[in-house]
Amino acid sequence: MKQHPSPSTTGNYWGATTSMFISPSILATAEELARKAAELNGLIAPQTATHLAQLIEAADAPLTQVWDATEHGSDQNNLRPDPAIDPRRRIVAVLGHYDQLLISEPVGRSAAWLYISHSFEQLGLHPRLWRLPRAISRWSQMHEGETELLEFKLMTCIEEVDHILDAFNRKNLRQRVLHSFSSSKLILDAGVSSSTGPAVLNLLILGTQPISEFQTFTGLQARETKRELTRLIGLGVVVMSSRRDDWVGAGLPAWFSEEILTLW
Template sequence: MNVSSLALPDSISPSILASADLLVTKTAYLAGMIAPETAACVSKLLMDSDAHYSRIIDGHLTEPEVLKNAQNSANQQSTLQKIPELRRRIVAALVHHFHLLQTQASPEANGAVARVVIHQHLAHLGLHPHLWSLARGLALRHEEYYAFAPIDRTQVSEPTGGVQPSGKSTLSFIEFMLEVCLGEVDYVTTALNRHGLREAVMHGFRTDSQLIEAGISSQTGPAILALLIQGALPRTEFETFTGLQPSEACDQLSKLVNVGLVVSSTPNSHTLRVRLPTWFAQNIFPDFSLAESEIKPG
């Protein structure tokens, strides 16, 4: 069903609209505080985690072809712009998500398909969903999430008709989803603010076994912190941030490249870029979970 053909609830409470407005403000702030190169690293980390969190939510993996078809469908259904206010477009996207949970013809893929579609809608609305993980938030509250779906999801209405959810249950679902979204945006924002990031990076450089085994000095921590904040730095500036003598700074940089924390296109590249491998990212996002095989550096 096209999102524009789903009627908005008759009465949307001021608190729901305020939460939708807050989501716009908070996602814009998050996007503005992260350098593009660092944002790309965070986005990849979150993308790699989706399968793990989806498995927690659904209890199984969904076939990639099903998700691909859902993404194509979402791209074709981007008609939210017809709704006059951004906050009401957000509400409409969540109503569409609820409808998909209730009516998808393939019950075993309901949640995964609906989440692909809502991710696309949130992206079209400029809410930067690649920088925060809706899947993580729903995995932490998956029992509440599926309490909104039919108890027997093999008995669903057709996408083009049938019984629609009550206005009360729809509003409750919207409130729940906005709460989850805001919580996940706050989680990433808190982890990446300057104070939190500094504490996490320096703690990691003092305690991370892989860094210690590689012979990487904790004195290089400030340089990695600067690289995470800036996304990219001239090689000379990076080495200056270490506070080490040139030869030692060069040696430490080589080790950082080898463990995958820094990207240098060539040995003598003048510009360095940040990387955020999962094993180190867990210092910054301590409550972030991946399957064990995805955590081990390869």
């Protein structure tokens, strides 16, 4: 019987994947991860995505700061994937090489974390928009065979992407934003009208917009809109654009994200 090279024992993980035997189910799951990550990137406006990435970075800091704590000698030039290789195989190869780095590097976890985060970014999986460290923290729970472990790794990543997709699903986001504007103590104490909720929802979806458009969406007069914006800016829910005069952007302070996104 012909022996196929194993994803975890092949030496060059970017170059050897063309000859690797990878089960169709693993390739299908890798494709699902890539598809959903692309969907996530298209769903979230750049301004909102920037704030989301900052929140995720802060939430995962207890893990990543430990992993980043030690200098290591991994060659950053080796992180570039070969674009000629099937993207699904490249994802599987990264997961396999991650395990090898854990074992072979003097400070394996630090090297492995840097490798997988950079590689996933280069593969277009947008790991800053979902909680890759939380997925990684679950991988040690699996002690089955190699194929099962690869499947488990891919599925934990998909679950984290699905969590953010669900949070930014338009129907879910609308329900949570409007509920927050009608029940949040911080919003109510600031004197913000619940009728401003739809305008903030629209701003979260768009990322940025002219103040005139924000006013139109609120249905308020200019003076009332200015007062509402002052309150919202004070809460961090809205920010003034640093690039364009008379534009506002979506803010995503931690307290607001906990109410409308249920990320954690």
